[in-house]
Amino acid sequence: MIVVLSSILGWGVDRDWLPFNVAYRVKKLPIGSYIAWSESQVETALTCFSEPLRRAVLLAAYTGQRRGDLIKMRWDHWSGRQLYVNQEKKRAGAKDIEVYIPIHPRLAAEMLEWKKDGCDYILENCGEKWVGVNLSKRIALQVRKFGLPAGLNMHGLRKYAAAMLAEAGCTSHQIASITGHSTLEMVEHYTKSARQKVLAREAMDKLQDNFGNHGKTTN
Structure with missing residues (x-):
């Protein structure tokens, strides 16, 4: 505003x-800040949401892209193995950037089926390209309908994708190469909780390796 x-x-x-x-x-x-989806919430959406909307959730969760970039994706942007995205930056003076995203096997398998619909855009609603506001409103209705926490939205799926990459052990640079964030500060903000979980697991593993299960040194 x-x-x-x-x-x-x-x-x-x-x-x-x-x-x-x-x-x-x-x-x-x-x-x-936006609320990040949990893995169980994503799976609920993929099980319960109507087909056009579950596709949007899956594409967002496995690419980490913004809503505006998701609805612009065309089938000629997909090679079968990777997606090409020309991310539109809205900040004053910021340049659009090109991102190439390798596609996760789960998403690739579904996209092969989606393509059979013969649409121009990867995400469409009854044969028509989504308008961003309408997509957000429909997602909010489905969130409410299936009892998910209020406030979950498309941008929260971007945070979910970044968090999953962090939990998989990806560095901030690797995550930014997928999400297209221009600064590592925002990536680290998105993934702070996920990284804490990773570090905690690593710390406990080291404790167990050095002292065993009964508090005694293994040396």
């Missing part, structure tokens, strides 16, 4: 209709 308002007011300033732009450089408000 601030970006749009600043643009409108700036347009007025350029035409000498306003003395200054009061929305220029307004600080961001602390609005919190």
